[in-house]
Amino acid sequence: MTNAWQKTMIALARSPVAKRLAQRTIGSSALARQYVGGADAAEAVNTARELLSRCAIAASLFHLGEYVDTPQLAESNFQAKIAAARLAGEAGIDVHVSVDPTQLGYLFDPEGAEARMAAIADAIRVAAAGRSGVHMLMLDMEDASVTDATIALHDTMARAGLPVGLTLQAYRHRTLEDLRRAIETGARVRLVKGAFAAGPPLALQKEREIKANYRKLISLMLSPQAKSAGFYPVIATHDTALHDHARHEARSHGWQPGEYEFEMLLGVRTNVAEALAREGERVRLYVPFGPDWWPYAVRRIGENPRNALLLARSAVSRD
Ligand SMILES: Cc1cc2nc3c(=O)[nH]c(=O)nc-3n(C[C@H](O)[C@H](O)[C@H](O)COP(=O)(O)OP(=O)(O)OC[C@H]3O[C@@H](n4cnc5c(N)ncnc54)[C@H](O)[C@@H]3O)c2cc1C
Known part of the structure; x- marks a missing residue:
């Protein structure tokens, strides 16, 4: 059942007609409102401010649009990330921007993408200057063909003293190393x-x-050795058993809330994120934004058949 549901949702996510129809309505669609922080960087920053003031939850801003194949798209993604960094700085919130290498043109212009990446990290550094908080360019991890390149990009920027973080995937055999x-x-x-x-x-x-490996990797991330190395663990899952394991490991090895964080997606298991924040944990939500929101939102729907109601509501109502 879940598989058939996911396949249907993937087909819908890829449908140009559905995408065209749906994306005209970003301001009003229930689907967009659930999973997307806004049509542009300014709206996403407003969403982030609201999250922070309403439930003490931070945000990572992500301009939607991956695997781009033209310099124009790479440039517009780049400009959106720069705008997000600048506006987050002006709003006084964490300057935390997530980036996929392929959305900056990595597939057809690796040097250009690397330069854009470093420029975004530098814009984050400038926008956050002199303020406490968790400020960084977080590199998302895409498919296996770009893993080495993504890690190399991260390492180069880290060596240059730029504020960067790296996403690793628990399902990959190589991740332990x-x-x-x-x-x-x-x-x-x-x-x-x-x-x-x-x-x-x-x-x-x-x-x-995958879950067993995730548990094992959490134990490494929250080990005494990681703490003394100044490592910063980000546990990005909606899986509450893994949250519990991370909190147990953190308590056992003397990590204080705020020395590590939980990250989830905007609109997914919001009650879980809010409960963690109420209990004093540092929580961040991944806040995607931009006009190209349909494939992303439909993928989220596909992850849980119970979300069908939301899709139906969004198809019939524009309020
Ligand atoms: C902040 C963040 C950044 C990410 N970045 C990357 C990346 O760079 N590269 C990458 O490969 N992957 C990334 N992912 C996706 C990740 O790899 C998983 O595919 C995704 O998080 C689902 O796994 P899970 O452990 O969160 O939840 P699951 O194991 O799928 O589910 C755990 C629980 O959450 C519920 N749940 C999950 N999704 C939904 C939903 N949409 N609606 C309602 N309930 C739901 C499930 O029903 C279940 O009860 C990211 C995820 C997060 C949270």
Whole structure:
């Protein structure tokens, strides 16, 4: 059932007609409102401010649009990220911007993408200057073909003293080694389960195995060695058993809330995020924004058949 549902949602996410029809209505669609922080950087920053003042939850701003294949799209993604950094700085919130290398043109112009990436990290540094908070360019991790390049980008920027973080995927066999290296250098790592298709030579396949590996990696991220290396763990999952494990490891090894954080997606299990924040944990939501929101929002719907109601409501109502 779940599989058929997910396949239907993937087809819908890829449908140009559905996308065209739906994206005309960003201001009014229930679907967009649930998962997307706004049509542009200014709206996303308003969403982030509101989250912070209403429930003490921080945000990472993400301009939607991956795997771009033209210099024009790479440039407009770049400008949107720069605007997000500047506006977050002006609003006095965390200057925290998530970036996919392929959205800056990595696939057809790696040097250009690297330069844009460094310019965004520098804009974050400038926008956050002199303010406490968690300010960084967080590199998302895409499919296996760009893993080495993404890690290399991260390492180059970190060595240059730029504020960067790296996402690693618990389903990849290589992640244990990548994480060990990142811990040694006191990096900031967001751990996710992994969302891209990757076969058995590259990745664990069964949910049970991925979850067990995630648990093991959490223990490493919240170990005494990681703490003394100045490592910053980001536990990015909606899985409450993994939250519990992380909190247990943190307490056992003397980590205080705020020395690590939980990150979830805007609109997904909001009650869980709010409860963690109420209990004193540092929580961040990934706040996507931009006009190209349809594929992203429909993928979120596909993750849980119970979200069908939201899709139906959004199809019939524009209020
Ligand atoms: C902040 C953040 C950044 C991410 N960045 C990346 C990245 O750079 N690269 C990458 O490969 N992946 C990324 N991901 C996605 C990640 O790899 C997983 O695919 C995704 O988080 C689902 O796994 P999970 O552990 O959160 O939840 P699951 O194991 O799928 O589910 C845990 C619980 O949450 C519920 N749940 C999950 N999704 C929904 C939903 N949409 N609606 C309602 N309930 C839901 C489930 O029903 C279940 O009860 C990111 C995820 C987050 C939270």
